[in-house]
Amino acid sequence: xxxxxxxxxxxxxxxxxxxxxxxxxxxxxxxxxxxxxxxxxxxxxxxxxxxxxxxxxxxxxxxxxxxxxxxxxxxxxxxxxxxxxxxxxxxxxxxxxxxxxxxxxxxxxxxxxxxxxxxxxxxxxxxxxxxxxxxxxxxxxxxxxxxxxxxxxxxxxxxxxxxxxxxxxxxxxxxxxxxxxxxxxxxxxxxxxxxxxxxxxxxxxxxxxx
Numbered sequence: 001x002x003x004x005x006x007x008x009x010x011x012x013x014x015x016x017x018x019x020x021x022x023x024x025x026x027x028x029x030x031x032x033x034x035x036x037x038x039x040x041x042x043x044x045x046x047x048x049x050x051x052x053x054x055x056x057x058x059x060x061x062x063x064x065x066x067x068x069x070x071x072x073x074x075x076x077x078x079x080x081x082x083x084x085x086x087x088x089x090x091x092x093x094x095x096x097x098x099x100x101x102x103x104x105x106x107x108x109x110x111x112x113x114x115x116x117x118x119x120x121x122x123x124x125x126x127x128x129x130x131x132x133x134x135x136x137x138x139x140x141x142x143x144x145x146x147x148x149x150x151x152x153x154x155x156x157x158x159x160x161x162x163x164x165x166x167x168x169x170x171x172x173x174x175x176x177x178x179x180x181x182x183x184x185x186x187x188x189x190x191x192x193x194x195x196x197x198x199x200x201x202x203x204x205x206x207x208x209x210x
Contacts, residue, residue, distance in 0.1 A: 089173050093180040097187020098194075101138070105195020109134040113203065124204075131200040138192030142185055149181030 058068040071077055081087060085096040113119065113130030120126075153176070174180040 086175075093175045093184040094187040096175065097184040097189075098191035099187075101188040101191025101193075102195040102198075103191075104141075105134065105138055105192035106199050107195075108137055109196050109199035112137075127200060127203045131196050134196045134199070135193055138189065138196060142189040142192070145185040145188060146182070149178060149185060153178040153181055 054070060056068050058064055058066040072081075085091065085099045088096065109131055112133040113126050116126060116130050116133060118126050118129040121129075175184055
């Protein structure tokens with residue numbers, strides 16, 4: 001009796017397995033798929049926030065070739081750069097060259113006087129040697145500016161003007177032409193030599209220079 005009960009208990013799962021298999025086979029024949037219960041699971045997707053770029057192309061256009069940084073795009077720096085002589089379109093290239101040459105001629109004379117090889121020689125020798133060296137540097141830079149203008153700008157080249165959306169033509173910078181750059185180089189030479197001369201006068205007349 002115990003053996004028979006065991007055999008009948010073992011036969012029940014086999015019958016249920018066969019019944020489930022027959023149902024699934026009938027369902028597949030009839031075009032129905034068996035329904036299985038699935039557990040509802042929740043998944044959280046973590047999206048990384050987009051990092052803000054500190055350095056970007058200027059005006060959002062990467063084809064311009066210039067980068068916009070927090071320093072260059074600040075109103076203070078933009079106002080300072082727009083007031084520099086090189087970027088003032090309303091001033092003629094000759095006057096811009098004179099102004100820039102005056103500043104550089106005055107500034108480069110000091111290092112030549114105080115750091116030159118004749119700085120410890122007799123009275124007044126260091127000042128004269130430093131001023132002559134600064135004047136030579138101004139002449140060399142004038143030649144370099146002239147060569148750059150001849151290579152970058154063509155004399156007979158006609159450039160297209162920049163227009164707004166309404167069709168109004170914007171004023172072009174006269175410095176970005178061959179004639180304008182020649183005037184700028186000439187103004188640089190005059191201003192640079194004038195700055196060196198002014199520096200020499202200051203070294204000879206200022207009482208606290210000694």
